[in-house]
Amino acid sequence: MPGACVMELANLRFAWPRSQGDCLNIAALRIAAGERVFLHGPSGCGKSSLLSLMAGVLLPQEGHASLLGQSWRDMRVAARDRYRVDHVGYIFQQFNLLPYLSVMDNVLAPCRFSALRRMAAARQSGSITCDAQTWLDAMGLERALWSRPARDLSVGQQQRVAAARALIGRPAVVIADEPTSALDEDRRAAFLQWLLSACDEAGSTLVFVSHDRRIAEHFPRQILLPSINEAVAAEAAPA
Numbered sequence: 088m089p090g091a092c093v094m095e096l097a098n099l100r101f102a103w104p105r106s107q108g109d110c111l112n113i114a115a116l117r118i119a120a121g122e123r124v125f126l127h128g129p130s131g132c133g134k135s136s137l138l139s140l141m142a143g144v145l146l147p148q149e150g151h152a153s154l155l156g157q158s159w160r161d162m163r164v165a166a167r168d169r170y171r172v173d174h175v176g177y178i179f180q181q182f183n184l185l186p187y188l189s190v191m192d193n194v195l196a197p198c199r200f201s202a203l204r205r206m207a208a209a210r211q212s213g214s215i216t217c218d219a220q221t222w223l224d225a226m227g228l229e230r231a232l233w234s235r236p237a238r239d240l241s242v243g244q245q246q247r248v249a250a251a252r253a254l255i256g257r258p259a260v261v262i263a264d265e266p267t268s269a270l271d272e273d274r275r276a277a278f279l280q281w282l283l284s285a286c287d288e289a290g291s292t293l294v295f296v297s298h299d300r301r302i303a304e305h306f307p308r309q310i311l312l313p314s315i316n317e318a319v320a321a322e323a324a325p326a
């Protein structure tokens with residue numbers, strides 16, 4: 088049984104400033120609570136732009152994008168930023184860790200900005216530090232690394248820290264933009280298993296972007312974002 092609607096896009100049109108045409112033109116897309124969604128398509132088709140619209144980083148020129156029933160357009164910039172950190176854990180392709188901060192402090196960062204995440208983390212695990220430990224353990228990150236600056240870690244280790252940071256405080260949605268592109272095949276498979284299990288544990292909906300169709304089989308729902316000329320998001324048959 089699909090859960091309540093977490094994300095909704097309707098009659099959405101988005102164009103980058105000074106671009107020739109529309110980047111995205113999506114009639115309808117709904118993502119339900121607890122879904123595992125694999126979003127794919129060729130380079131430049133608009134996957135990262137779509138994630139930014141889902142997370143309220145960008146606003147469409149036309150149509151509607153909402154998270155948990157709240158339209159991004161109805162919020163001012165500061166309110167959008169707060170709402171995003173409250174409800175979205177974002178894993179970036181380049182991790183975006185603060186290199187001079189420890190692994191633990193990087194993971195705790197969302198709790199510094201979001202009272203909601205802070206309270207959820209403390210309620211679930213007893214303290215925000217214990218919640219950070221939960222997710223670092225869930226992502227298989229060795230304890231000896233937790234006090235090290237993020238810049239000392241390997242690419243694969245940094246990506247796991249980024250995932251733990253996304254999961255702390257159990258946000259409604261985890262968005263992952265090409266999180267495995269810098270990992271070799273073994274590390275990619277392990278990262279994916281850790282992330283899927285951790286999202287189950289957190290009860291977070293997962294929207295995962297990748298070029299790599301081999302990953303698709305791990306996701307019950309796959310969405311193909313065709314080239315911008317076709318300008319329609321279509322549900323793809325399972326790979």
Ligand SMILES: Nc1ncnc2c1ncn2[C@@H]1O[C@H](COP(=O)(O)OP(=O)(O)OP(=O)(O)O)[C@@H](O)[C@H]1O
Pocket residue numbers: 103104106110128129130131132133134135136137298
């Ligand atoms: N900041 C920007 N300003 C102007 N145009 C942009 C900007 N970011 C992306 N675009 C354009 O929007 C289109 C979609 O880009 P986007 O990064 O969303 O695609 P993508 O599917 O994620 O690509 P990739 O798989 O290569 O990461 C591209 O034509 C790109 O050149």
